[in-house]
Amino acid sequence: MKILKIMFKNSMRHKLRTSLTILGISVAVIAFIVMRSIVSAWDVGVEAAAADRVIVRNSVSFIFPIPYAYKDKLEKIDGVKRVTWANWFGGVYKEKENFFGRLAVDHNTFLDVYPEFLITPDEKKMFMEDIQSCIIGEATANQFNIKKGDIVTLQGDIYPGNWDFKVAAVYKPRDKITDATGMYFRWDYLNERLEKESPDRANDAGWYVLQVNDPKQIAAISQKVDNYFKNSAAATKTESERAFNQGFISSSSAILTAMNVVSFVIIGIIMLVLGNTMIMSARERTREYSVLKTLGFSGKHLTGLILGESLLISLIGGTVGLLLGEMVVTGLGQVVPKTIFPLLEVTTLNTILAMVAALLTGFIASIFPIHKAVNTKIVDGFRFVG
Amino acid sequence: MSTLIEVTNLQKSYWRNNIEIPVLNKLNLGVESGEFLALMGPSGSGKTTLLNLIAGIDRPTEGKITIDGSDIAKMSESNLAKWRSANIGFIFQFYNLIPVLTAYENVELPLLLTKLKKDERKKHVETALTIVGLGDRMHHSPKQLSGGQEQRVAIARAIVTDPLILVADEPTGDLDKNSATEILNLMEKLNKEYKKTIVMVTHDPHAAERAGRILHLEKGELVKETV
Numbered sequence: 001m002k003i004l005k006i007m008f009k010n011s012m013r014h015k016l017r018t019s020l021t022i023l024g025i026s027v028a029v030i031a032f033i034v035m036r037s038i039v040s041a042w043d044v045g046v047e048a049a050a051a052d053r054v055i056v057r058n059s060v061s062f063i064f065p066i067p068y069a070y071k072d073k074l075e076k077i078d079g080v081k082r083v084t085w086a087n088w089f090g091g092v093y094k095e096k097e098n099f100f101g102r103l104a105v106d107h108n109t110f111l112d113v114y115p116e117f118l119i120t121p122d123e124k125k126m127f128m129e130d131i132q133s134c135i136i137g138e139a140t141a142n143q144f145n146i147k148k149g150d151i152v153t154l155q156g157d158i159y160p161g162n163w164d165f166k167v168a169a170v171y172k173p174r175d176k177i178t179d180a181t182g183m184y185f186r187w188d189y190l191n192e193r194l195e196k197e198s199p200d201r202a203n204d205a206g207w208y209v210l211q212v213n214d215p216k217q218i219a220a221i222s223q224k225v226d227n228y229f230k231n232s233a234a235a236t237k238t239e240s241e242r243a244f245n246q247g248f249i250s251s252s253s254a255i256l257t258a259m260n261v262v263s264f265v266i267i268g269i270i271m272l273v274l275g276n277t278m279i280m281s282a283r284e285r286t287r288e289y290s291v292l293k294t295l296g297f298s299g300k301h302l303t304g305l306i307l308g309e310s311l312l313i314s315l316i317g318g319t320v321g322l323l324l325g326e327m328v329v330t331g332l333g334q335v336v337p338k339t340i341f342p343l344l345e346v347t348t349l350n351t352i353l354a355m356v357a358a359l360l361t362g363f364i365a366s367i368f369p370i371h372k373a374v375n376t377k378i379v380d381g382f383r384f385v386g
Numbered sequence: 387m388s389t390l391i392e393v394t395n396l397q398k399s400y401w402r403n404n405i406e407i408p409v410l411n412k413l414n415l416g417v418e419s420g421e422f423l424a425l426m427g428p429s430g431s432g433k434t435t436l437l438n439l440i441a442g443i444d445r446p447t448e449g450k451i452t453i454d455g456s457d458i459a460k461m462s463e464s465n466l467a468k469w470r471s472a473n474i475g476f477i478f479q480f481y482n483l484i485p486v487l488t489a490y491e492n493v494e495l496p497l498l499l500t501k502l503k504k505d506e507r508k509k510h511v512e513t514a515l516t517i518v519g520l521g522d523r524m525h526h527s528p529k530q531l532s533g534g535q536e537q538r539v540a541i542a543r544a545i546v547t548d549p550l551i552l553v554a555d556e557p558t559g560d561l562d563k564n565s566a567t568e569i570l571n572l573m574e575k576l577n578k579e580y581k582k583t584i585v586m587v588t589h590d591p592h593a594a595e596r597a598g599r600i601l602h603l604e605k606g607e608l609v610k611e612t613v
Contacts, residue, residue, distance in 0.1 A: 003498065009486040291482045294443050295496045295543075296471020298464055378443040382478075 003301070007308040010281070021277045022317040025361065028270035029321025029354050030328055035263040036350040037329045039256050041341040042249055047177050049242035051215040052081075053113065056208040056225055057244075059235040065204035066234050068191075074208055077224055079217045084109035085205035087190060091154035091163065093144070100140045101182040102154060103206075104190040113211045116174040117184075123148070123169035131192070133168035134185035141170040152183070159190065161197070176343055209241070267357045274317075275365035278310050282369030289373045290381025299374040306373060310366035311359060318358025322351060390550065390583050391417035391440060396449035398435050398606075409435045411606040412449070419550075422577040422584045424597035431603040433587045434555055440585055441553045442470050454550055471499045475544030475582075477554035481536040483528040489515065489539045490524040496547045514542040517580075518572060534565030541572060545582070552576065554586040558593050570596050 011018055056074065058064035065087070074083045087104040107127055111117060119127070119135060127133050136146055146152060148170055154163045165185050173180040187205075194202035212221055222238035229236045239247075249256075282289075289302055326346045333344035376384075393415040400407045409432045417423050425433040438444040439451060442458045451458050453473065461469060483492045493514055497507045515521055518538040528536055537557060544552055554573065558566035574596050576582045586597060594600045602610035 005491075006484075006487065013486050287482065288484055290443075291478075291484070292495070293467065294441070294470065294474075294476050296467050296499050298467045301499075379438055 003304060004308070007305055007312060010285075010305065011309045011312050013281070017277060017280075018313060021274055021313055022320065024273045025270050025314055025317025025358060026321035026324060028266045029318050029358055030325040031266050032263045032357060033322065033325030033346055033350060033354050034328055034332070035259045035266075036353065037332075037344055037346055038341065039259050039263075040347050040350060041344045042252060042256055044177050044341075044343045046242060046245045046249065049240070049245050050114075050116075051240075051242075052212050053241040054210040054212055054218055054222060054225075054238060055241055055244040056210060056236050056238045058207075059226070059237040062207070064234065065206055066208065066236065068203040068205055070208065070229065070232075070234075070236075071205070073228065074210060074225065077210075077221060077228070079212050079214060079221050080210050081213050082109055082113050082211040083208055084113040084211075085187065085208045086110075086184075087187060087204070087206035088158070089154070089156070089163075089185075089190070090158040091156050093152065093154055098144065100137075100143075101179070103182065103184050104187040105184045107186045107188070110184060113209055116178040117171040117182075118174055119169035119171045126168040127186075130166060130168065131186055131189045132164060132166050134165040134183055135169040135171045136167055136183045137180040138170050138172055139180035140183065141167075146170070159194070159201075161193075163193075165189075176345075210238075264357075267361060271361040271364055274310065274314060274361055275368065277313070278306065278365045278369045279372075281309070282306060282373055286373075286376060286381050286384040289376070290378045290384075293378045293381070302373045303370050306370045307363065307366045310369075311362040314358045314362025314365070318355050321358070322346075322354055325354070388419050389416045390419040390421075390454055391415070391585070392450075392452040393436075393440070394450040394452075396436070396439065396451065397447045398432070398439060398444070399447045409606050410439075410446075413606065413608060415601070415608065417583065417585060419583055420577070420581045421599065422574070422597045423586070424594040424600045425585065425587045425603060426589070426591075426594050426600055427603035430605075432606040433603050436603070437553050437555055437585060437587050440551070441474050441476055442466050443476075471496055471547065473550045475547065475549040475552045477537070477540055477544050477552060477557045479556035479559040481528070481533075481540045481560075483536055483539055483543075485528050488525045488527055489520060489531065489542075492528070492539055493542045493546050496543060500547070510546050511542075514546040515539070517545065517576075518542045532565070533561050534568055537561060537565070537569050538572065541569070541576075545576065545580075550583060552582050552584045554584065556587055556589065558588070558590060566590070566593065 056066065058066050071083055071085065074080060084106045086106070089102040089104050091102055092098070093100070111119070111124060117135065123135070127135060134152065136152070140146070146167060148167050150167045152165045152167060154165070156163055191202050210221070212218060218240050222240070225238040226236050292302065329344060329346050333341070336344060393413060396410055396413040397408070398410040400409060413436065425436060427433045435444065439446055440453070446459050449459070456469065458466060458469060484495070487495070490511055493511045494507055497510055502510065512521065512524070515524055518541050520535060520538050520542065523531060523535060528539070531539065557573065558569050561569060570593055573584060573586070577584050586593070588594050598613070600612040601608055602612070
């Protein structure tokens with residue numbers, strides 16, 4: 001018989017109480033994992049940012065355009081390898097609820113600056129040759145059953161009218177953090193029609209994206225760009241793509257912070273539940289601890305028994321919670337549209353955090369019972385009536 | 387026979403609400419090796435306190451307790467725990483078996499603190515349980531045993547490390563007459579056949595008769611000795 005066996009038998013002494021405690025820890029870990037996964041999914045945009053890309057936008061606001069004429073000047077700035085640009089199109093695909101990003105992009109440079117969108121050479125050829133063509137991410141294509149060669153019609157809101165596009169490619173994301181939900185069509189198609197229908201809105205870019213030779217030079221290049229256009233009709237604000245994306249999600253930061261806090265509060269609550277269970281167990285066994293001490297068991301042995309039992313319960317609860325949490329997150333990932341959370345998964349960091357939190361809960365919950373068991377005099381323990 | 391337990395000027399007081407309650411008062415006592423000693427007296431006379439002090443599970447306020455040449459009052463907690471595991475076998479009134487462990491596992495408990503290997507422990511446990519007549523009940527849980535059988539398991543647990551002294555606090559106090567007789571027979575056997583030194587606290591004159599010497603305590607002092 002080993003000490004481990006006594007620990008296990010002790011933990012199973014009140015099966016219902018232990019099961020409910022394990023269930024409580026599992027539920028807490030599930031909630032923790034789901035919340036942390038959502039927070040992590042929110043941050044995917046930041047993680048997906050390329051180190052060598054710089055965003056140039058209107059200094060007043062992202063919604064104001066920048067003249068197309070800036071392109072030549074941007075290309076001439078030292079350290080800039082490529083310049084591409086895009087306009088946010090908006091629009092509605094069949095129903096207002098069918099949300100995914102729709103952007104007009106420069107077909108000549110877009111795929112070079114964004115190599116994470118993978119299409120075949122033939123598809124690229126079609127995108128280059130047909131002004132009405134577009135490429136769509138596979139997540140959106142799968143969601144709306146859109147196939148290569150299909151005509152996709154958008155009802156414009158920022159740019160009124162019906163807009164037809166021919167799907168040249170369903171692009172694949174290079175990796176898990178690449179957005180597979182976007183629709184990108186040719187900027188020249190948008191601009192040509194604007195020149196005819198609303199000439200005053202033509203020849204504008206929503207923002208520019210600069211690909212730089214050396215990411216270390218981003219700060220210097222950004223400053224150079226902003227200084228260059230400081231006294232122009234549209235002053236610019238230039239920053240790394242990572243900083244730009246961070247700014248974009250910062251509007252949700254209060255919600256994210258709240259979710260982060262709540263996820264840890266849940267762990268705190270379950271710590272109290274497990275602590276209560278351990279205190280009750282230790283209290284019931286006050287006489288037994290005195291018996292063990294009488295037999296020669298030391299404070300270290302009792303510490304091992306109580307801590308081990310607490311860690312065993314939290315480990316089982318944590319593992320069950322983690323497995324169920326992974327199933328819940330996977331299920332959510334399938335139900336929630338990719339446009340909301342392109343990558344909803346349980347990350348290694350969150351797995352480690354959940355297990356550490358569960359074990360830490362077990363550790364902290366055992367401190368008081370250990371203190372009591374070790375410091376109660378043997379004779380007082382025998383007099384104890386629980 | 388040599389003196390195994392020597393108690394000199396032993397005092398023990400408890401404090402309740404800043405009031406000192408004396409329990410043992412300058413008590414002197416000697417117990418020979420192989421002796422069966424019974425401690426009797428009314429409730430509050432200090433007999434259980436004396437037993438606890440001899441067993442090293444309580445500390446004296448003053449005085450000296452020398453057992454087999456070692457002054458146990460001066461030992462640190464950890465040394466005292468090691469000393470207890472090697473030298474004392476404790477038999478309780480309410481058996482105090484661990485309910486989730488079988489008879490075998492309960493008896494094996496003190497051996498987990500030794501360096502004995504599994505098969506050696508098994509040999510010791512089986513021997514102890516056979517001595518107390520429970521060789522066929524090894525894998526029963528305490529719930530599946532009668533009160534007398536539980537006490538016999540507790541005795542097996544007390545003797546499994548082959549200690550110098552067995553201390554018993556009202557070992558028959560919770561048993562019916564027949565079971566009590568069985569337990570007293572067993573203790574007598576341990577004393578006579580296995581030469582175990584036994585110090586037993588009891589209220590029961592019939593139980594005390596089994597001892598070679600009876601000491602009567604009153605208000606923390608030895609008042610009478612019967613041989």
